[in-house]
Amino acid sequence: MVDLIGDGSLSATRLGEAIGRGELKVTDALEACFAKIEEKEKDLGCFITLNKEGAFLQAEKVQHMIDAGRAPSPLAGVPVAVKDNICTKGIRTTCGSKMLADYIPPYDAFVVEQLKNAGCILIGKTNMDEFAMGSATETSFFGSCKNPLDPEYTPGGSSGGSAAAVAAGEAFAAIGSDTGGSVRQPAACCGLYGLKPTYGSVSRRGLIAYASSMDQIGPITRDPEDCAALFSLLSMRDPEDATCHGQMRPSYKQLLSVMGRVKGMRIAILRDPSDGKAAKNALENLSKARQLLSDLGAETEEIKLPEPENAVSAYYTIALAQAASNLARYDGVAYGHRTKEPCSGLKEMIRKSRTEGFGEEVKRRIMLGNFVLSAEHYDAYYRKALQVREGLVKRYEQLFSRYDVILSLTMPALPPKLSESLRDPVSLYRDDSYTCIANLLGLCSMAVPFGSLTEKLPGSLLLTANRFAEEKLFAAAGALAGHTGE
Amino acid sequence: MNYDVVIGLEVHIELSCNTKIFCRCPARFGERPNVRICPVCAGLPGSLPVLNESVLDAAILLGLALGCEIAPFAKFDRKNYVYPDNPQNYQITQFYEPIARKGSLLLPSGKRVGIHELHMEDDAGKLDHEALPGRSLVDYNRSGIPLIEIVSEPELSSAKEAAAYLEQLRDIAVYLGISDCKMQEGSMRADVNLSLKEQGRDVLGVRTEMKNLNSYRSVIHAIEAETERQAALLQAGKKVEQQTRKWDEKAGRSYPMRSKEETRDYRYFPEPDLLPIPIEKERIERIRQKMPALRTEKVERYISEYHLSEKDSLIITQEKPMAELFEKTIECGAAPQKAANWLMGETMRLMRETGKGAEDLTFSPAHLASLIRLTEEGRVNSTVAKEVFEQIFFRDADPEEYIREHGLETISDGGMLEELAKTVIAGNPKSVADYRGGKKQAFGYLMGQLMKEAKGKADPGAAGEALRKYL
Numbered sequence: 001m002v003d004l005i006g007d008g009s010l011s012a013t014r015l016g017e018a019i020g021r022g023e024l025k026v027t028d029a030l031e032a033c034f035a036k037i038e039e040k041e042k043d044l045g046c047f048i049t050l051n052k053e054g055a056f057l058q059a060e061k062v063q064h065m066i067d068a069g070r071a072p073s074p075l076a077g078v079p080v081a082v083k084d085n086i087c088t089k090g091i092r093t094t095c096g097s098k099m100l101a102d103y104i105p106p107y108d109a110f111v112v113e114q115l116k117n118a119g120c121i122l123i124g125k126t127n128m129d130e131f132a133m134g135s136a137t138e139t140s141f142f143g144s145c146k147n148p149l150d151p152e153y154t155p156g157g158s159s160g161g162s163a164a165a166v167a168a169g170e171a172f173a174a175i176g177s178d179t180g181g182s183v184r185q186p187a188a189c190c191g192l193y194g195l196k197p198t199y200g201s202v203s204r205r206g207l208i209a210y211a212s213s214m215d216q217i218g219p220i221t222r223d224p225e226d227c228a229a230l231f232s233l234l235s236m237r238d239p240e241d242a243t244c245h246g247q248m249r250p251s252y253k254q255l256l257s258v259m260g261r262v263k264g265m266r267i268a269i270l271r272d273p274s275d276g277k278a279a280k281n282a283l284e285n286l287s288k289a290r291q292l293l294s295d296l297g298a299e300t301e302e303i304k305l306p307e308p309e310n311a312v313s314a315y316y317t318i319a320l321a322q323a324a325s326n327l328a329r330y331d332g333v334a335y336g337h338r339t340k341e342p343c344s345g346l347k348e349m350i351r352k353s354r355t356e357g358f359g360e361e362v363k364r365r366i367m368l369g370n371f372v373l374s375a376e377h378y379d380a381y382y383r384k385a386l387q388v389r390e391g392l393v394k395r396y397e398q399l400f401s402r403y404d405v406i407l408s409l410t411m412p413a414l415p416p417k418l419s420e421s422l423r424d425p426v427s428l429y430r431d432d433s434y435t436c437i438a439n440l441l442g443l444c445s446m447a448v449p450f451g452s453l454t455e456k457l458p459g460s461l462l463l464t465a466n467r468f469a470e471e472k473l474f475a476a477a478g479a480l481a482g483h484t485g486e
Numbered sequence: 487m488n489y490d491v492v493i494g495l496e497v498h499i500e501l502s503c504n505t506k507i508f509c510r511c512p513a514r515f516g517e518r519p520n521v522r523i524c525p526v527c528a529g530l531p532g533s534l535p536v537l538n539e540s541v542l543d544a545a546i547l548l549g550l551a552l553g554c555e556i557a558p559f560a561k562f563d564r565k566n567y568v569y570p571d572n573p574q575n576y577q578i579t580q581f582y583e584p585i586a587r588k589g590s591l592l593l594p595s596g597k598r599v600g601i602h603e604l605h606m607e608d609d610a611g612k613l614d615h616e617a618l619p620g621r622s623l624v625d626y627n628r629s630g631i632p633l634i635e636i637v638s639e640p641e642l643s644s645a646k647e648a649a650a651y652l653e654q655l656r657d658i659a660v661y662l663g664i665s666d667c668k669m670q671e672g673s674m675r676a677d678v679n680l681s682l683k684e685q686g687r688d689v690l691g692v693r694t695e696m697k698n699l700n701s702y703r704s705v706i707h708a709i710e711a712e713t714e715r716q717a718a719l720l721q722a723g724k725k726v727e728q729q730t731r732k733w734d735e736k737a738g739r740s741y742p743m744r745s746k747e748e749t750r751d752y753r754y755f756p757e758p759d760l761l762p763i764p765i766e767k768e769r770i771e772r773i774r775q776k777m778p779a780l781r782t783e784k785v786e787r788y789i790s791e792y793h794l795s796e797k798d799s800l801i802i803t804q805e806k807p808m809a810e811l812f813e814k815t816i817e818c819g820a821a822p823q824k825a826a827n828w829l830m831g832e833t834m835r836l837m838r839e840t841g842k843g844a845e846d847l848t849f850s851p852a853h854l855a856s857l858i859r860l861t862e863e864g865r866v867n868s869t870v871a872k873e874v875f876e877q878i879f880f881r882d883a884d885p886e887e888y889i890r891e892h893g894l895e896t897i898s899d900g901g902m903l904e905e906l907a908k909t910v911i912a913g914n915p916k917s918v919a920d921y922r923g924g925k926k927q928a929f930g931y932l933m934g935q936l937m938k939e940a941k942g943k944a945d946p947g948a949a950g951e952a953l954r955k956y957l
């Protein structure tokens with residue numbers, strides 16, 4: 001069993017079971033993770049901050065509860081990594097930015113409270129694109145992160161550190177955030193499951209905002225069971241997030257019971273939303289998956305997406321506008337980076353602090369965001385983007401009256417190679433074309449590893465369903481599970 | 487050339503809610519800096535606002551009192567501007583769809599002033615540039631205090647009218663119980679928009695916005711000064727520049743703050759952290775049912791029902807706690823005019839002497855009513871009554887108990903008074919002789935002596951009779 005921990009294939013739920021039965025100690029799992037970290041972290045850069053001391057203290061407490069027969073949850077004792085834009089009380093939370101390089105939050109995010117209450121062990125804060133702006137984990141102030149499956153490539157982004165840590169065996173599962181694909185893309189790049197839950201399903205309290213109406217926290221895991229276990233743990237009404245719904249959520253048991261049951265399910269196959277640049281073997285994966293689902297009794301039909309280009313434009317307009325406003329608070333006044341240069345006054349202090357504290361991509365997005373919000377351009381951009389969204393909401397309602405799930409690629413091509421993304425940042429925006437629609441419309445969506453793209457890199461397919469229809473995602477994900485490699 | 491003054495007012499009132507508008511921090515300040523704060527009102531990363539629905543109820547209540555249409559949804563927008571008293575560097579307000587619009591306010595003159603809209607928003611913190619030399623400090627205790635902004639139509643035409651508008655608005659908000667509206671303490675703030683219009687023409691002139699008006703007096707002074715300033719410019723053939731100006735009450739003049747070119751672009755957009763809250767008809771009706779009587783309604787009722795004069799009614803209703811005290815005293819059985827007299831007379835005298843406001847009064851109306859009854863029954867005379875009232879005012883004494891314990895009840899027992907009369911007559915032979923000799927004014931002296939013997943408690947009528955009997 002201890003060997004199983006080491007090779008990075010044991011899932012979080014099975015580890016939890018083993019710990020619950022007393023076959024493994026919590027510290028066995030932790031030590032395995034820290035051994036991997038010791039071995040690989042220098043090359044990979046998955047973490048910004050490790051919580052070694054805190055993790056072992058927590059492990060001791062959780063072990064006591066388990067020994068006393070009071071295991072707080074089936075995931076008790078499982079080491080979990082958390083993206084560094086999710087607030088952790090007493091542990092610095094940097095958002096991958098110089099701006100918050102020394103920022104220590106005075107409170108835990110809702111999801112961190114949930115993880116702690118369930119007995120999960122927080123092993124560290126993972127690397128990410130600065131303020132979650134990027135899809136290669138290369139805009140991080142703390143250096144980029146490598147893909148553990150093929151170090152020539154990035155792990156995708158922005159939750160690249162979370163995905164890479166799980167893929168490298170440095171954590172058994174991880175939490176990321178997804179504003180336009182930031183959980184699903186890195187999960188895809190690292191051969192993992194990544195869920196972007198329905199908007200309003202997981203509380204955003206304590207998630208440092210990028211685009212408030214599209215940000216959502218989700219799990220990155222080795223198998224769909226882990227994904228279901230973490231999702232049901234995190235998804236709960238929080239009265240302190242006004243956008244977090246009171247709607248009933250499926251239990252872990254319910255999700256397990258539907259997994260793989262696709263008979264009679266109506267699945268729309270989306271071949272190519274934008275410009276036909278998808279890789280050939282990726283499209284072959286999609287065909288294979290379609291065949292598999294048909295064989296299992298699902299009805300599949302090919303569709304074209306309504307207005308794919310408009311969706312990406314509307315998505316970016318809204319995301320950048322909200323980002324510009326959300327990031328206005330980083331002014332060096334009460335917390336965060338403040339310039340050490342002499343300043344003539346308040347204005348200059350704020351300007352210099354922001355100039356020094358933010359990276360290029362963040363500055364670009366703040367400027368674009370302020371542009372689309374300006375009185376002169378509001379109608380032409382932001383208002384129009386909201387209108388496009390309204391129109392798409394209606395069209396997708398129609399779509400979901402005919403289909404249970406939409407199946408597509410997660411990304412049109414391979415993950416970006418190291419430092420490739422920094423050369424042409426705007427072209428990368430288009431890589432979000434499959435994933436961002438779920439954020440724009442608040443839908444739930446899940447990346448599932450399927451087939452392969454290169455010898456080392458896995459393929460990934462994307463399942464998208466209506467709001468609060470996560471059960472359907474898990475039903476289809478269960479059917480696709482286990483079909484990795486050639 | 488003659489000009490008409492055109493004035494519109496933007497008034498902010500601070501709501502007296504228990505908690506702040508978007509978090510659960512107590513809505514109090516004036517304490518040590520930064521003790522009433524949390525991640526939300528300090529704008530920390532990851533914090534989220536949640537609307538305090540009692541703020542929404544208060545806004546609906548005020549909207550209804552001003553005859554406004556209430557919006558079907560409570561929606562919020564972000565107003566983006568960078569200033570360190572505002573920890574998020576944006577304010578959450580209602581720009582695209584204010585909670586209430588199209589209302590009006592009736593001035594005592596009978597003029598009806600249009601209300602353009604009212605909306606909810608959060609207050610900012612405070613900067614302190616004095617405490618440390620060369621540094622500025624920020625206190626977020628006030629950050630997140632709920633505000634309602636009331637925007638009038640530009641329909642006021644003089645400083646006097648603007649002051650009357652503010653007073654009426656204050657009365658309404660105070661009587662609704664949603665704010666104490668103290669301009670000096672900043673819980674009511676007014677910005678004045680003013681322009682001049684050539685008489686007989688329909689075209690409005692260029693307007694200025696005046697800020698930093700902290701009292702009714704400065705509103706009046708600022709309007710008068712700005713009217714003169716603009717008129718002088720126009721008469722000299724110059725143009726009025728559209729700008730925001732800051733009033734300096736000490737100097738009695740204003741200074742430009744921002745010109746039109748410097749107008750900020752607030753980059754408003756719908757607040758994504760707060761979803762629109764539907765406002766059901768039932769909610770509006772429930773609030774309407776519970777609407778307390780406003781000052782004007784009370785004044786009308788005091789005149790028609792209690793037969794008070796208009797003047798007395800206005801004095802009693804000046805402060806809401808006083809009006810409440812008055813009504814409760816009547817409920818305890820006191821005659822309205824007598825209750826009014828005690829409140830306007832002794833009560834207000836002692837308030838002035840002690841510097842207390844109407845909201846500080848702690849005595850029970852039952853005790854005042856009981857004192858009034860004792861005087862009516864002749865059981866205490868007026869001198870004693872004032873003494874007893876002080877005991878009520880300062881320590882809410884029960885007058886029945888107090889006069890019993892201190893033996894202050896009026897002596898009206900014939901036998902006792904006759905004994906006193908005899909003592910006085912025996913002790914003052916000269917005055918008795920004078921009286922009997924025809925000097926009627928000696929009677930007054932003898933009455934005084936009798937009162938002295940009775941320690942002021944003698945019933946004057948009965949005492950006079952007893953004295954006459956033995957003279």
